[in-house]
Amino acid sequence: MVPAVEESSFLRACRGATVGRVPVWFMRQAGRSLPEYRALRGSGSILQAIADPALACEATLQPVRRYGVDAAIVFSDIVVPLHAIGFGVDVVPGTGPVVASPVRGPGDLDRIRPLEEDDVAHVAETVRLVAKELAGDGTPLIGLAGAPFTVASYAVEGGSQGFTRLKTMLYAEPKTAHALFDKLTRAAIVQIEEQIAAGAEAAQIFESWLGELDRYDLEEFSFPYLARIAEAVRKKGVPVIFFGTGMGGHLERIAALGFDVVSIDWRMPIEDARARLPGAAVQGNLDSTVLLGPKEAAVDRALRIVKAVVDAVHAFKWK
Amino acid sequence: MVPAVEESSFLRACRGATVGRVPVWFMRQAGRSLPEYRALRGSGSILQAIADPALACEATLQPVRRYGVDAAIVFSDIVVPLHAIGFGVDVVPGTGPVVASPVRGPGDLDRIRPLEEDDVAHVAETVRLVAKELAGDGTPLIGLAGAPFTVASYAVEGGSQGFTRLKTMLYAEPKTAHALFDKLTRAAIVQIEEQIAAGAEAAQIFESWLGELDRYDLEEFSFPYLARIAEAVRKKGVPVIFFGTGMGGHLERIAALGFDVVSIDWRMPIEDARARLPGAAVQGNLDSTVLLGPKEAAVDRALRIVKAVVDAVHAFKWK
Numbered sequence: 001m002v003p004a005v006e007e008s009s010f011l012r013a014c015r016g017a018t019v020g021r022v023p024v025w026f027m028r029q030a031g032r033s034l035p036e037y038r039a040l041r042g043s044g045s046i047l048q049a050i051a052d053p054a055l056a057c058e059a060t061l062q063p064v065r066r067y068g069v070d071a072a073i074v075f076s077d078i079v080v081p082l083h084a085i086g087f088g089v090d091v092v093p094g095t096g097p098v099v100a101s102p103v104r105g106p107g108d109l110d111r112i113r114p115l116e117e118d119d120v121a122h123v124a125e126t127v128r129l130v131a132k133e134l135a136g137d138g139t140p141l142i143g144l145a146g147a148p149f150t151v152a153s154y155a156v157e158g159g160s161q162g163f164t165r166l167k168t169m170l171y172a173e174p175k176t177a178h179a180l181f182d183k184l185t186r187a188a189i190v191q192i193e194e195q196i197a198a199g200a201e202a203a204q205i206f207e208s209w210l211g212e213l214d215r216y217d218l219e220e221f222s223f224p225y226l227a228r229i230a231e232a233v234r235k236k237g238v239p240v241i242f243f244g245t246g247m248g249g250h251l252e253r254i255a256a257l258g259f260d261v262v263s264i265d266w267r268m269p270i271e272d273a274r275a276r277l278p279g280a281a282v283q284g285n286l287d288s289t290v291l292l293g294p295k296e297a298a299v300d301r302a303l304r305i306v307k308a309v310v311d312a313v314h315a316f317k318w319k
Numbered sequence: 320m321v322p323a324v325e326e327s328s329f330l331r332a333c334r335g336a337t338v339g340r341v342p343v344w345f346m347r348q349a350g351r352s353l354p355e356y357r358a359l360r361g362s363g364s365i366l367q368a369i370a371d372p373a374l375a376c377e378a379t380l381q382p383v384r385r386y387g388v389d390a391a392i393v394f395s396d397i398v399v400p401l402h403a404i405g406f407g408v409d410v411v412p413g414t415g416p417v418v419a420s421p422v423r424g425p426g427d428l429d430r431i432r433p434l435e436e437d438d439v440a441h442v443a444e445t446v447r448l449v450a451k452e453l454a455g456d457g458t459p460l461i462g463l464a465g466a467p468f469t470v471a472s473y474a475v476e477g478g479s480q481g482f483t484r485l486k487t488m489l490y491a492e493p494k495t496a497h498a499l500f501d502k503l504t505r506a507a508i509v510q511i512e513e514q515i516a517a518g519a520e521a522a523q524i525f526e527s528w529l530g531e532l533d534r535y536d537l538e539e540f541s542f543p544y545l546a547r548i549a550e551a552v553r554k555k556g557v558p559v560i561f562f563g564t565g566m567g568g569h570l571e572r573i574a575a576l577g578f579d580v581v582s583i584d585w586r587m588p589i590e591d592a593r594a595r596l597p598g599a600a601v602q603g604n605l606d607s608t609v610l611l612g613p614k615e616a617a618v619d620r621a622l623r624i625v626k627a628v629v630d631a632v633h634a635f636k637w638k
Contacts, residue, residue, distance in 0.1 A: 167606070171611070171616035172613055214620075215588045247568075248565070248568030249592075250586075250587065267531075267567075289486040290486075293489075304535060
């Protein structure tokens with residue numbers, strides 16, 4: 001009998017249901033840490049690889065085969081929509097996204113045209129191929145999209161170069177910033193809806209740099225757009241995961257945005273996140289730098305986190 | 320009548336006493352944002368400038384004269400002890416600390432000899448000169464020292480190049496890391512004791528990169544050393560201020576370390592910090608990037624923070 005994906009430990013955990021064991025998957029599980037991925041990729045750009053659904057499907061499946069992770073995540077990138085509309089972005093190995101002509105004022109907004117379904121047909125096709133491959137074993141597939149502040153940080157700064165230009169835009173040209181974030185929110189929603197329609201069973205939204213904003217800028221320039229994206233995904237009936245870093249000062253407000261799951265970094269104890277995020281499931285917490293140390297240290301740290309989660313869940317239930 | 324420095328709004332606030340108005344001072348208030356500082360400095364290295372007590376005294380006093388800030392902070396740097404013992408560190412404009420031969424294993428520990436009082440005599444002399452100048456107007460002077468993880472990040476990485484080498488040392492060679500942190504803790508205590516003996520009326524301890532560690536590494540490799548430094552400073556009878564960034568996931572544990580004041584960054588609402596740091600005064604919270612926007616935005620953000628503090632203090636008292 002084929003296991004039902006809806007009964008997978010990952011999707012049950014996303015919904016806050018009891019699971020027999022803690023489901024595991026990794027951020028960046030697909031990619032250059034795997035020898036088979038390096039063999040598959042060759043020398044092209046990552047955006048070229050993403051544009052090839054057969055290759056992207058294989059990259060998505062490699063970690064599922066090697067590690068038996070409890071979920072696959074589509075091999076894609078948060079700058080795919082910008083690239084798809086011809087904005088002029090590349091992802092340079094060791095550097096990250098690089099933009100030739102960044103957004104520097106209202107005159108640049110026209111260069112961000114609305115994302116059409118056809119623009120991300122290659123990602124949808126990857127999702128279809130992966131979903132077909134995974135149908136046999138009940139492993140769920142996570143789709144992804146970038147949230148506006150984080151995608152804008154590349155579009156405005158021109159790359160991974162801090163946040164001073166974008167923050168200056170928030171202070172000096174708030175209308176331009178809102179217009180940009182509105183466009184990027186619409187693009188994120190189209191991107192994720194297409195992946196869900198193609199078979200993604202969950203969606204992770206990357207507002208990776210949320211922690212760089214203060215509470216006032218979050219409330220004006222990030223949270224409203226995040227809530228719109230969360231609502232759009234939930235309307236499609238799949239769990240929506242929020243990912244950010246440096247969120248320790250804002251968890252209670254993030255809890256109110258409507259996400260089913262919050263993916264935290266290592267910068268807070270996971271049981272504190274559990275207590276401060278009522279109504280959401282919590283995942284993450286391992287500092288991936290531990291993988292550079294001895295294997296024992298990495299295993300020990302991972303087990304400590306799982307134990308902290310299990311203890312917190314039990315304490316929570318026993319109340 | 321000369322106003323008593325102990326009755327200054329800054330020192331009263333450090334002790335949690337009522338103040339007539341919120342005292343103000345700025346991180347990096349002495350330095351290159353001031354035209355008179357650039358004129359004073361000329362082209363030498365900042366460590367050369369720190370080594371010249373007359374020049375360092377003048378740099379310390381410039382922001383007090385220009386802005387009428389409620390406290391002066393000694394013009395010094397957290398890598399001064401490393402430099403003073405001949406470890407081989409420079410501070411490169413636009414880059415930060417650069418170390419020629421970083422600590423890469425236990426064999427490098429001997430290169431960090433104990434800091435002697437004479438090694439930091441120039442900083443003590445600066446403090447004496449400033450204290451003499453400020454004696455007339457009751458403005459307190461803050462001394463400073465770097466905490467072990469942060470100073471080690473420069474000593475081990477070789478500069479502002481992330482934390483992967485130092486974190487790998489924590490996992491792979493914890494004994495070497497502890498030996499290094501113990502040496503740097505002793506150096507921090509000598510450095511701050513000399514400044515207090517010379518007339519500093521408060522001390523700020525910079526564990527600037529605390530937010531990069533997870534709770535397990537903090538508990539093993541940072542908190543015990545911070546508590547030792549806090550205790551040493553408090554024994555000298557002056558308030559001790561803790562500065563770190565990205566602390567939102569750890570405030571309750573930081574509250575237990577014995578600091579009188581916690582200096583937070585902009586990554587959490589200040590009233591939340593107030594509530595989560597019982598027994599400590601709270602300062603900071605302005606994202607300095609706002610200074611790149613229009614003046615109105617900077618004034619508005621600063622006023623919002625002061626209002627949030629005042630409201631929180633009143634709410635706290637009315638309970």
